[in-house]
Amino acid sequence: MSNLDENQVAIIDYGLGNLFNVERACAKVGLRSIITSDKDVIRKSNGMILPGVGAFGDAMGSLKRLDLISFIKDQIDRKKPFLGICLGMQLLLTESEEFGGYEGLDVIKGSVVKFKSVGEVSRKMKVPQVGWNRIFFDRTQSYAQSDSIFQNISNGEYMYFVHSYYAILEDSSFVLSKTNYENIEYCSAIAKESVFAMQFHPEKSGLEGLKIYKNWAHKVNEYKELEKK
């Protein structure tokens, strides 16, 4: 096993989904990463990635069993760079309506709800949404352009999505981008202090998606420099 201090970022493994593609994207942008559920390893890392596909309830149950819930929140409080992907973004919210309701990490106030057809629909709405959709930056976000995770990415760029549920935030100032699926406009990315999270999969979104990993890697390096001082 390699020296813990050499691993720059921790990909949090809570037993759900495929983490290898996240690992490969990190490697592609020069971020050393380790897939782990070990608190010591995560504590010593310079950034945390919470990936995940699957069910909200299963994920929270698994984080609870691994005793990671308050730990992750504490690491976020310490301003360690955090990247949430797909379910990893949804878990940040207060609650999900999935199968009767589950509590989330409550880092961001809001809830997670399921796609339902709105208004007149000519044919069945396909759920989950699977495929490419556009992200539009919320202009009210001061750092949406220059200092953001979306640096060098065009407004309206296509990213790859797979999800049945979406997040509704209480405070819209944390909304970094919006996306429209079958006439439902929803929050597709979140920024709050050192927390960045997105509903889509940047590791599956071609060169544009890799730019997000690259931008996040800058934040990890900045944090690392600060910690050294």
Place this chain on the structure above:
Amino acid sequence: MAKNIRIIPRLDIKGPNLVKGIHLEGLRVLGKPEDFARFYYENGADELIYIDVVASLYNRNSLHDIINKTAQEIFIPLTVGGGLRTIEDIRSVLRAGADKVSLNTAAIRNPEFIHKASRMFGSSTIIVTIEAIKQSDGRYFAYIDNGREYTGMEVFSWAKQAEQLGAGEILLTSVDFDGTGMGYDLDLVKTVSEAVSIPVIASGGPGRLEDIKRIVTEGHADAVAIASMLHYDAIKKLKLNLDSFVEGNVEFLKSGNVFTKFNSVSLPRIKKYFSDEGIPCRLNSEQNAYV
């Protein structure tokens, strides 16, 4: 805003080679799958599908190599199918670099396998492949082993059952139309797509741009898998080193012939056509400027 239709090159793989047959039989070697995959990625493919058409255990290492090489340089979703029988088989191709797997034989023999796999890896990772053949009475039945073995499963009820068991998508191949260039099987795709809520990827048969449009506008496909039309275009553009092939039927490649039933076409051309015809799809940044 309507959803964007995904255009997915489908690469059938035998040993180390990309192959293409007719009705899933009579395979010809076209080149190295990773070369074609890189070419399609750079040209705007929305996803890629690899199907191991022989799926014998002896080929497994070779398949894992190909997946691994592909995943190092390609950052769009990669689906891998063919011969995956166990949870461990799925895990090993995911570990090698696949993002999703497609299941056929193992799912039909034991439908509970779909449930188990989708609980383990998430529904969005599990695609159920249905290889359909139309019977003389007009009904469609699912086949396994590249359309060779009859299963007695009626396609539409099987599709619904797969959805209930947790499949995230359906890859629907018409064995009758595969490799013919006659167009997709419209009735098959339309009926399945309307019967289920999960996305349906139409596969088998397109020979012209109009075929692709029709399966979306009339067949309500959520995504289109395309093989021959793209491969014959890519062959012309990729500088293939024919001496590097060690096995398989390469006479076709060396002859320089291209199948005349197919209008070979590039991914940017298909996307431009979609955009002109009002079908939403993902365009690259340059094309974006014109929308």
